[in-house]
Amino acid sequence: MPTPKKAPKIRRGIPKIRAKQFFSERIIDTFAVQLKAFVPVVMNKPFFDSKSTLLALFLIVLASAFSPVFASEGEGHEEKAPFNASEVILHHVKDDHQWHIADWLVVPLPIIVYSEEKGLDVFSSNRFYDEHHNEIEYNGYKLEHDHITLAESGKSVFDISITKNVLMLLITAALMFYVFLSVAKGAKNNYGKAPKGVQSFFEPIIIFVRDEIVKPNIGHHYERFLPYMLTLFFFILFGNLLGLLPGAGNLTGNIAVTMTLAVLTFLITNFNGKKTYWGHIFWTPGVPLPLRIVILPVEIIGMFTKPFSLMIRLFVAITAGHIVLLALICLTFIFGSYYVGFGSSIIVLFINLIELLVAGIQAYVFTMFSSMYIGMAVEEGHDH
Amino acid sequence: MDLLTPGPGLVIWQLFVFILLVLLLGKLAWKPILTSLKEREESIQQALDSAENAKKEMASLKEDNEKLLRETRDERDKILRDARTAANRIHDDAQANAKKNADRLIEDAKSIIQTEKNAALREVKEQVAMFSLDIAEKLIKKNLSDDKSQKELANTFIKDLKLN
Numbered sequence: 001m002p003t004p005k006k007a008p009k010i011r012r013g014i015p016k017i018r019a020k021q022f023f024s025e026r027i028i029d030t031f032a033v034q035l036k037a038f039v040p041v042v043m044n045k046p047f048f049d050s051k052s053t054l055l056a057l058f059l060i061v062l063a064s065a066f067s068p069v070f071a072s073e074g075e076g077h078e079e080k081a082p083f084n085a086s087e088v089i090l091h092h093v094k095d096d097h098q099w100h101i102a103d104w105l106v107v108p109l110p111i112i113v114y115s116e117e118k119g120l121d122v123f124s125s126n127r128f129y130d131e132h133h134n135e136i137e138y139n140g141y142k143l144e145h146d147h148i149t150l151a152e153s154g155k156s157v158f159d160i161s162i163t164k165n166v167l168m169l170l171i172t173a174a175l176m177f178y179v180f181l182s183v184a185k186g187a188k189n190n191y192g193k194a195p196k197g198v199q200s201f202f203e204p205i206i207i208f209v210r211d212e213i214v215k216p217n218i219g220h221h222y223e224r225f226l227p228y229m230l231t232l233f234f235f236i237l238f239g240n241l242l243g244l245l246p247g248a249g250n251l252t253g254n255i256a257v258t259m260t261l262a263v264l265t266f267l268i269t270n271f272n273g274k275k276t277y278w279g280h281i282f283w284t285p286g287v288p289l290p291l292r293i294v295i296l297p298v299e300i301i302g303m304f305t306k307p308f309s310l311m312i313r314l315f316v317a318i319t320a321g322h323i324v325l326l327a328l329i330c331l332t333f334i335f336g337s338y339y340v341g342f343g344s345s346i347i348v349l350f351i352n353l354i355e356l357l358v359a360g361i362q363a364y365v366f367t368m369f370s371s372m373y374i375g376m377a378v379e380e381g382h383d384h
Numbered sequence: 385m386d387l388l389t390p391g392p393g394l395v396i397w398q399l400f401v402f403i404l405l406v407l408l409l410g411k412l413a414w415k416p417i418l419t420s421l422k423e424r425e426e427s428i429q430q431a432l433d434s435a436e437n438a439k440k441e442m443a444s445l446k447e448d449n450e451k452l453l454r455e456t457r458d459e460r461d462k463i464l465r466d467a468r469t470a471a472n473r474i475h476d477d478a479q480a481n482a483k484k485n486a487d488r489l490i491e492d493a494k495s496i497i498q499t500e501k502n503a504a505l506r507e508v509k510e511q512v513a514m515f516s517l518d519i520a521e522k523l524i525k526k527n528l529s530d531d532k533s534q535k536e537l538a539n540t541f542i543k544d545l546k547l548n
Contacts, residue, residue, distance in 0.1 A: 094387055095394060112393075160393040169394075173401050180413035187420035192427070206417060226418060227410030235402065256390035260398040319387070 085330040093250050093322050095165045097125040097146060101247040109167060113141065113148055115157040125161070165257070168249035172238050180234070209233050209367065217371035221378050225371070228268065232261065233367040240318060240359030244352065252362070253318030258311045265370040266307035273377040306373050310366060317362045321355045 091100070099107035108126040118140065127138035135143055142151040149156050162170075179198065183206075186199030195203050214222045214229045239252035251257055279285065281299040284292070328348045332341040528534050 090387065095391060158392070160396055162397075163391075163394065165394055166397045169397055169401050173405050176405060177408065177413075180409055180417070184413040184416045187417050191420060203417070203421065207421060210418070210421075223418075227414045228406055230414050231402070231406045231409050235405065254390075254394060255388060256392075256394035257398050259390045260395050260402065264399075264402070 083330075083333050085327065085334060088330060089323055089326040092326050093253065093319055094146070095163045095249070095254060095256075097128070097143065097148075097161055097163055099164050099167065099247075099249070109162050109164065111148070111159075111161040113157040113159050113161065115150060115155070117150060117153075117155075118157075164249040165251050165254050168239070168242065168251040169257070172235065172242055172251060175242070176231075176234055176238055205234075206230060213364065213368050214371050217368060218375040218378065222371075225268070225374055228264075229367055229371060232265075232370060233363050236261070236314065236366050237359060237363035240362060241356070243318065243322070244355055244359065250319065250322050253315060253322055255311065255315045258314040261314070261366070262307035262311035265310060265373060266304075268370075269306075269373045269377045270303070272374060274380060276379050277377045306369075310369055314362050314366050317358055321351070321358055325351055325355065 097111060098109050101107065108124045110122060111125050111127075112120070112122050114120045121139065121141070123138065128135055128141075128143040130136050137151045140151050141157070142149050147156065148159050148161075179202065182197075183199045183202045186196060187203075190196055190199065194200075209230055210222075210226060213233070214226055218225055236252055239257070242248050243250050243252060281303065282296065284295050284299060287295050325348055328344045328351060331344045334340075528537065
């Protein structure tokens, strides 16, 4: 009996290593690509004198937010095409129909569009570009500012393409699926034993989410909401962390994603609303009658501001972090100097560390507030 | 796709994938993980409880043992004390008895001695009287063995008689 049990374990080990190698190669590749893109720009530039280096470092420390201003005023005039930092940053932060990892590595993504005139169409995003990377029309579709329209009428089509963020979404989901199925398998295999490996890494986080976020905020019916809350927490966490990888898409910093999550929380909150919850909204206890005219609209607006704040908070926290990082990196290209590159790299390193912290905090905060809203909704009546 | 306007395509994908993820993970991952966590917590709690119980049991057992030991020691002391008092009493009784017996014996001896002495004295007196009679007889016999002495005696008696 033991030999057939052992055999699949060995077989399973090999793709793991392959996946790891593939992953690290990919990361190294993207780093290398960035370095390759970075070095020629720096090499072409004359060194700054010490005075302007000091000034540059000072400016970096002062504010990265001003970098778009520098972009127009900076010394990039000698370049063939002026370097537009805000365009680069927004391009990185926003969704895209192709995955632009490096200038020489652009992964075309499938485009899926539907229009009443032409029905459902699936084709590669490469079709929108000729061999010189110029935008062209394809099959009556036109790509304008990442927006697909019908070439003749200019009407927009219903676009459910696998964009960069959809791909990130699928990668995040697949990773979560893989990770938590391994944890579940570990839980099953190590039944009655101490946890091992990936299981012992994630179990404390799961316990943290259960005991520190969901249980205290929802109360004794918390178990019903645990699957949603755990998925929410880890989806945001994984999305945030994956989004920090070089070349990755900004999934959790996309307002469509945060909106969907906020709407799900909103729906769960209101579908589980008990008598006390609705009583608080429509007939707030302890309020004199004339004031009710004021309170009622405020309470109803409050129902919607809660998910709205969830949506905005996550979107802003992640997107702002990405913008700060990219702005600091762009400084190098704006000034075209080794010194600025060195200085901004150091600051980028620390901002990256902060972003790692923010990734966890935002996952925590989103889950905690979702639990709180649901907790308020499912609260059983108590006396005032 | 602008930064602030949610793209409908991504919304649909996100909704679809996320709900699928919640359902699949809920069934395949969260349920077994949470059950195993709960069971583990319970088993740890149980182990702790039973350890605590065992500790308590041990403590009570030890207490019982000590109590038993203490009781035994007390009993032993009591027995010893009793034995000692009993021994003392027996000893005293024996002494008192012996003394009484001795006293009585001495008393008896004294009275016997007294009677024996009296008897002896009486016998001595009788013997002395007999001896005196014998002696007197012998003296008389000797003194009156010849006629002259008889005459002398008779003369002495006559002289005495004359004086009277």
